[in-house]
Amino acid sequence: MTPTLPSVAPNSGPVSLRISEAAAQAGTSTRTLRYYEELGLLRPSRHSVGGARRYTEDDVARLRRIRELQELLGFDLGEIGDILRNEDQLAELRNEVQAGVTPERHRQILDEAMEINNRLRALVRAKQDRLQVMMQELEAKARRYRARFKELDTGSGAASRSRASG
Amino acid sequence: MTPTLPSVAPNSGPVSLRISEAAAQAGTSTRTLRYYEELGLLRPSRHSVGGARRYTEDDVARLRRIRELQELLGFDLGEIGDILRNEDQLAELRNEVQAGVTPERHRQILDEAMEINNRLRALVRAKQDRLQVMMQELEAKARRYRARFKELDTGSGAASRSRASG
DNA sequence: CGCACAGTTTACGTGAACGTAAAGGTCTCA
DNA sequence: TGAGACCTTTACGTTCACGTAAACTGTGCG
Numbered sequence: 001m002t003p004t005l006p007s008v009a010p011n012s013g014p015v016s017l018r019i020s021e022a023a024a025q026a027g028t029s030t031r032t033l034r035y036y037e038e039l040g041l042l043r044p045s046r047h048s049v050g051g052a053r054r055y056t057e058d059d060v061a062r063l064r065r066i067r068e069l070q071e072l073l074g075f076d077l078g079e080i081g082d083i084l085r086n087e088d089q090l091a092e093l094r095n096e097v098q099a100g101v102t103p104e105r106h107r108q109i110l111d112e113a114m115e116i117n118n119r120l121r122a123l124v125r126a127k128q129d130r131l132q133v134m135m136q137e138l139e140a141k142a143r144r145y146r147a148r149f150k151e152l153d154t155g156s157g158a159a160s161r162s163r164a165s166g
Numbered sequence: 167m168t169p170t171l172p173s174v175a176p177n178s179g180p181v182s183l184r185i186s187e188a189a190a191q192a193g194t195s196t197r198t199l200r201y202y203e204e205l206g207l208l209r210p211s212r213h214s215v216g217g218a219r220r221y222t223e224d225d226v227a228r229l230r231r232i233r234e235l236q237e238l239l240g241f242d243l244g245e246i247g248d249i250l251r252n253e254d255q256l257a258e259l260r261n262e263v264q265a266g267v268t269p270e271r272h273r274q275i276l277d278e279a280m281e282i283n284n285r286l287r288a289l290v291r292a293k294q295d296r297l298q299v300m301m302q303e304l305e306a307k308a309r310r311y312r313a314r315f316k317e318l319d320t321g322s323g324a325a326s327r328s329r330a331s332g
Numbered sequence: 333c334g335c336a337c338a339g340t341t342t343a344c345g346t347g348a349a350c351g352t353a354a355a356g357g358t359c360t361c362a
Numbered sequence: 363t364g365a366g367a368c369c370t371t372t373a374c375g376t377t378c379a380c381g382t383a384a385a386c387t388g389t390g391c392g
Contacts, residue, residue: 018338018339019338019339020338020339029380029381030339031379031380031381031382032379032380034340034341035379035380048339048388048389049388049389050339050340050387050388050389051339051340051387051388052338052339052340052387052388052389053339053340068296068300070379071240072293072296072297072300073300074237074240076378076379077378077379078378103318106318107315107318110311110314110315110318113311114308114311114312114315117304117307117308117311118308120304121301121304121305121308124297124300124301124304125301127238127293127297128294128297128298128301130234130238131238131290131293131294131297132294134234134238134239134290135287135290135291135294138283138286138287138290139287141283142280142283142284142287145276145279145280145283146280148276149273149276149280152269152272152273152276184368184369185368185369186368186369195350195351196369197349197350197351197352198349198350200370200371201349201350214358214359214369215358215359216357216358216359216369216370217357217358217369217370218358218359218368218369218370219369219370236349242348242349243348243349244348
């Protein structure tokens with residue numbers, strides 16, 4: 001049988017997923033997760049006693065985030081690393097793990113985060129605009145196609161076929 | 167000097183661009199154009215006497231189309247080839263180069279085009295939706311960042327810094 | 333305990349999309 | 363008639379993002 005997780009209690013604490021499960025939840029492979037870890041993008045929050053990677057739901061969320069930045073915005077993994085590292089710094093500040101941080105440093109990190117945020121939003125807007133243009137072109141084409149279908153149907157008395165619906 | 171184009175008349179007929187110019191207009195490289203040609207994606211409409219590639223504005227438009235499908239929708243060059251080939255078939259029909267085409271064949275090609283069009287539109291819509299979600303998340307983050315800036319500013323009496331504007 | 337499956341590291345392989353260099357041909361101008 | 367910028371083909375190189383295989387370890391069940 002497939003080995004169950006080292007469940008201390010039947011279902012307590014943050015649910016730990018093995019690597020194959022985490023990969024499946026994000027629609028990717030175990031190799032990909034190990035590769036991301038190698039690049040410093042995604043570290044499992046925990047390990048089993050034997051050293052096997054155990055992922056939390058937050059880890060999976062981070063993984064999904066990576067995939068979105070990659071597939072949707074077209075960043076390479078290096079750029080994604082830059083983005084994530086900055087957010088991690090910010091998270092560290094919030095957790096006040098770093099009590100001895102100066103307000104200047106705090107402000108600097110916030111500035112960086114804001115700049116990245118601005119760049120991302122600009123990029124998203126740009127993509128949205130381009131997609132809208134493309135969509136309009138596609139719709140125009142669809143209209144032309146439909147017109148040509150009508151032409152064909154009226155031109156010949158043939159019965160209308162199965163047709164992909166707009 | 168840079169050799170001028172074999173201008174029969176100062177500026178008549180479809181403007182022919184050399185490969186470097188066409189590449190520049192699409193923001194890519196000459197290698198890329200030759201590669202696309204190798205894959206059957208983009209053939210220059212004309213050649214110089216000596217055999218050099220000459221691209222029309224339509225060729226450049228097609229090139230830009232390829233880049234959009236690649237960068238915006240994430241297709242690989244093989245899939246883009248499928249899409250373009252179908253559209254080319256349709257264009258051939260319009261030009262009635264193929265006079266001996268049966269209405270059945272005509273309808274079949276139109277059906278294929280419509281199906282591709284539907285798939286593309288669905289994909290664009292999906293991307294638009296995902297981008298919108300991402301944008302909302304980014305905006306939420308931006309708001310949190312701004313709140314933290316205020317925290318910092320009121321917390322200390324320091325002068326406000328240069329700040330990235332939202 | 334031992335089986336079977338999942339996980340581990342290490343390392344080489346792969347496909348896509350070009351980059352780049354070599355060796356030569358072409359086109360226009362001076 | 364060069365000079366020089368641009369072009370050609372051929373072919374090997376490169377980067378990214380993993381895939382895949384090998385050899386080994388760990389985990390849970392019967």
